[in-house]
Amino acid sequence: MTHRSKLLGAAGILALAVLGANPAHAAGTTAGSTITNTVSVAFQVGGISQTGTSASDTLTVDRKVNVTVAEVGTTTTTVSPGQTSAVTTFSVTNSSNAVLDFALTGLQQTGGTAAHSGTDSFDVTNVRIYRDANANGIYDSGTDTLVTYLDELAADGTATVFVVSDVPLSLATGSVAAVTLTATGREGGASGSTGAALVQTTGGNTAGMDTVFADGAGATDSARDAAYSAKDDYTVLAAALSAAKTSRIISDPVNLTTNPKMIPGATIEYCIAVSNASGSATATSIDVNDPLPANITYDSAYGIKTNGTVVSGVCQADGAGSGTFASNTVSGTLASVAAGETKTVLFRATIN
Missing domain, CATH: 2.60.40.10 (Immunoglobulins)
Incomplete structure (x- = not known):
């Protein structure tokens, strides 16, 4: 290979590299651009080169x-x-x-x-x-x-x-x-x-x-x-909350804790269970408010337990949080209840 051939080969590789780095745009040539193509004609008469001629064509690229x-x-x-x-x-x-x-x-x-x-x-x-x-x-x-x-x-x-x-x-x-x-x-x-x-x-x-x-x-x-x-x-994706309120008698002044009855002075435990259906969004900032009737008295010594669980349909006294009592109303907040989950608010009161 001659020196000139080597130079041409290197130039060809460089040109290919440039083309590879600048791929054609999908849109193509810009609308309104003009494309001009000029042809040249050379000829001889009696072996002598004559003045040639040329012709051009110009078109406009459509949109x-x-x-x-x-x-x-x-x-x-x-x-x-x-x-x-x-x-x-x-x-x-x-x-x-x-x-x-x-x-x-x-x-x-x-x-x-x-x-x-x-x-x-x-x-x-x-x-x-x-x-x-x-x-x-x-x-x-x-x-x-x-x-x-x-x-x-x-x-x-x-x-x-x-x-x-x-x-x-x-x-x-x-x-x-x-x-x-x-x-x-x-x-x-x-x-x-x-x-x-x-x-x-x-x-x-x-x-x-x-x-x-x-x-x-x-x-x-x-x-x-x-x-x-x-x-x-x-x-x-919505939350689907349901609430269930149950009660059980803990003791009375006569029978104490053995087969207690609903007589004045008896202690009742109330459980409010809040459940969220499977496949639902997690519910947050759940406020539970329970106004007490006049014929029962809130047990402040026991307090209000929140975020408790339910096992086999029975409310557990395992709530880690605490509620408040004001204006004869028991209140508790559940931070969240996820899909398929149940959390409780638990408190006690006595029969007047």
Whole structure:
């Protein structure tokens, strides 16, 4: 191999490396660009080279409009009854070969199968759309931008969008609200305002920049309509608390603790058992209040035991916490009751 051949080989390897480091963009050549191709013709007359001739052709690259919207993640958004600012997350990608605006709408489904196989059964309220202002993929109240459209989204650009809603109170576990985010392309005109609606060029190719809709069919929209839609949903996980109040006689002034009877002066033990159904959300900050009737007197010496257990249907005097007694009312707080768990408030009183 000559020295010159070696240099050419090295240059070829370098060129391949540069090409590998700069892959082609999916959007392609920018809309409105011009492509010029010039041909040269050389000839001879009587063996003598003559003045050649050339010709050029210039074309304008048309605008291909293509957008996709996708749910971020693969599971439903779990929410609590009464929760505010519940978030579902989407990505909007401009696969067009031009900068475009995208109008955004968040609509609720009415019945039918939701995104994650549940059945739509309720509507969320106060639906808003935010753009991820700091690009961290997490909804940040007070930081992210409330929007109705994406402004000047670059070709091959992707924006993260949050649909933020409030959940009504008094919903059961398994209730589902389906939401659909649709992004519709608009002219990418001046920054800070929504561009005009896009119009697809009809008929044959023109000399100027034509517009071709190339988007696929989304969740609720058709192919080649300059829009795309995707679904996500909220699924409620609620606590299902039930309370049971039982009593047993401890002693009376005559029989003491042997077969005691409900006579004046007898001591009664009350147990309030709070249970949470299996498969439910953990309930927290549970306040129990029990006003006592006038014909019994609270036993302050025994006190109020909270967070006790139930074994074989019998309340245990093993509560680690303590309650309060004021205004003739027994009160106790249970920090939490998990799914399938039971905790108690236990106290005693005497019959007047």
